Amino acid sequence: MYKWFKVALVLGIMVFGLGALAQEKVVLSFAYPTWFTDYPRFLNWYIPAFERYMEARGTPVEIEVMELPAPDDPYREATLLRLAAGTHADIFADDTFYIPADALAGYLLDLTPYVEKWPEWKFWVPAAKDAITFQGKVWGLNRDTDVRPMYYRKDIFELAGLPVPWQPTSWDDILEAARTIKAKRAEIAKALGVSDVIPVAFKAGILGGEATTMQGFYMLLLGAGGRLYDAASGKWVAKSSALLDTLKFYHKIYIEEKLSVEPEFWMAGAPVDKIHLYLSNVGQRPNEPALAMLVTWDGVWYDTANPEHERYIPEPPGRDAVLAYCKMPAKEPGAGIRGQDFVTISGGWGMVINAATEHPDIAFEFLKFVHSKGEMLASRIDVPGSIRLPARWDLTEDPVYQKLATPYDIFCATELVPLTTVRPGLTEYPKVSDLVQEATEKILLGEKPEAVLEWYAAELEATVGAENVIELP
Amino acid sequence: MRKRLGSLAILLVPAFVLWAVFMLGPALWGIRLTFTNEALTGPAAKNPQFVGLANYHRLMRDPRFWGSVYRSFIFVSGSAIVGQAGLGLLLAVLTSERRRIWPKVKITGRLATALCWLAWVTPETLIGWCWISFLDYNGVLNQILKLFGLGPVYWMVRYGMLSIILANIWWGTGWSMMLFKAALESIPREVEEAAEVDGASPWQKFRYVVLPLLRRPIFVNVLLITIWTYGVFGLPFMMTGGGPGHRTELMTIYAYKTGFKYFEIAYGTTVSIGILFITLFLALVYHRLLGRRA
């Protein structure tokens, strides 16, 4: 029926020649986040190399790059609109926490039969497999995972008279350091040649998107010994002392003691980008402040040493002189999840195949190509900081790969990975994550933690259903 | 002349199809959508189900929806009724060629009307761009304040509703001004002269002679801009995106977010049905008013 409408409209109003070009080659389209460190590598190496590889195998293939808007939220919106309209790329990258919902929507190709026939699949570490598995089926392949350290500025710490190197062991240590810096912020700012010094920041607010949830809220919640989803009962946690402690900590740094940016900072523009610029400001942006402590993802370490990147810390002094990393402490020693003293969380993206693709086999060939040990190793050499926590254990054990490891990589792999945890791989998670972001924004707007928790419990119940929530002590 | 239409009926076809499919179509299609659970992801994306009145049920108990209804009302009252109509009337009266209520000042008056008109013809996104450049944390307003040693303020966060109201007044006043001017010009000169002969002061002349004659244009225009302003989306969306929290989340923005941030197309459509009802109701009133003339 719609075809008839279309024909009538187009004929009645304007005739458009549809140039159906005859294609000899198989054309596959490909979408990847443009802001990723290894995006240029896809353009300059993987795609041409794969085309040559397929040409040699007698199946000429052309990979077309589809550029989607950046960053996460616009990328997600464009992805879904194209998927829903049936116009999305054959191969695309999806943040792993969207895989359950997208798989249920029928957008993703079930890769289980493909990986079962692929001998290299056995090299995937269990945690990496989990991230791309839903309801017992495999929906994508991932190259690596990530972790979240806490960064601090050595120069600011020294000017404030704080010890360097520094490893806080409780939230109070963080607050204490922040108070010390705050007391001297004017003189430190003057010494650095920046407009102000911000002691500490935890990502917050709706505009922060998933960064608020993963690099702010979750890092605190885990340290208070809490989770969003209680695996034991199979229910979402509506209330717990850990949730309340987390909200109270936000309240403390943003409202009570004002140890951070103004709360409004998180509600305008692109705050997540901005906060990183504050972290890397050593005076090259005199009109902007510098930030002393921030929990964020592990790749920032490499951005700050990459002259191409806006987060680059120019020399002198250079990254190594001013920036340092440590583990995020639990509320008190042993108070973290599983009784840990320190906590972190992992996420990552998966490369998936559009269920509507006409060439699933060739698309999977591309996935295999990009996820092969050799290509991942080459990428590790070519792009500093890429694939540091590989999804494949045979890569981790490779001597060449091991030689590339910097102290930072070793810190992430040996100190943080054993502590890590993942987001619940459930369809409802993205919606719960939205609620978490909104809860932090309510704190920023001055609401009391107890009231925000009540609100969260009610909204959670409305979102996932009363039978799927639980209240923990 | 009153012949049968015959084969000429075909002339109606292109316009009618276009209108029926793309204007009436979405409205009817939208009503159909509200009885389903169509979504862009999750199981409902694969197999949308008929869910009866579930969306309306949810709407009635959705505090965020009622909040948006209230905020839309504030936005319309502030920007359309008080702002555009008020400022438009003021400008029209002060610069009208024929009504000497105030002493004439040519240059500033002309400049004010020209700018007001220019603002009205500016495309929506450009207005957003301009207002963001003005109210942003690094924007022009904070730059001016800095000259006086005053600290920067997150205007669009702290005074979100006021910001979008001011921007919308800025955008829409030109229309009301032109309309009121046309209405003023159409008042017969003699009426006014009679008042002058009676020794009325300019203010009295305006209050007791001009204003009563303008009552109907004012009313019709307020109705019209109310309808339009309920539908305003792009400008506030660009400026505040509904934030902080939900403090500037108008009905249109809530509908958009439900659809394209939470990807629940069906429920988002149910939200916008509210706007549809309000505007259709106002439109019917408008139609009745204009109809009475004929």
Next chain:
Amino acid sequence: MRLRRWLGVALNHLVFLAIVAYFLSPLTWLFTSAFRENPSVWVEFKDFTLGNFPRVFTGETARWVRNSLFIALTTALMAVGGSFLAAYPFARFEFRGKTLSLFLLVLSMTIPLSAVMLPTFSLARFLHLHNTLIGVALVIAARQIPMGIWVTKEFIASIPIELEEAAWVDGASRWTTIWRVILPLCGPGLAVIGLMSFVAGWGDFTTCLIMLSSEELYPISMGLYKASIEATSWGYVSVDYGVMCAIGLIYLIPPMLAFLFTHRYLVKGMVLGAVKQ
């Protein structure tokens, strides 16, 4: 008395200056930055250049201009064509459903696009017109049809039927008179419809926002929107404010010209009843 008058003038100027300041202030940065070399977010009066304008017509901004032009022209063409053809029967015939359809046309004019944006998207998806420029133009053109028919109908009705009758006597068909007599005389009316539809397509944001997801299809409105998001975000993206402001000024010109010609007509046409009692 003279003092009072002087005070009145001063007060009057003051009121106008306040209004002028209000209308001018959001434009200052746009106007200064468009003519500056590498402007920042700060208003500064130095480094003036005209170099930003030629650069608008290169790279992605050139594509925005092209897409905007395509949407606007297609919209205008479809709206003018559709309205003109349909207006003739409405002006010259009585037929069943005429009053009802006119009523529905006017009523539909008041449906804001934002109230039907989700169903519009869903419908366009169903028709496979989503993420196409022609789909955007169809949606916008449809929204111009009611006003178009209404205005053109009035125009045709004002053309004396005798002109047509004379031609019919000479053996011309109705089709010929529509083409040869009515169309030329409708010129000004159609020009108004065309200009207004052009402006509607040129300035549209909401339709493009919901319908277009490919950056290669972005018109100026979407480009500016994207830039306004990126303007406050750094990372790898940096916005060329000079070119953005230059394209903003260029963006402003067509609606200015169009409304210069049509605004009086528009105001009177829309609220004829209200004004004339």
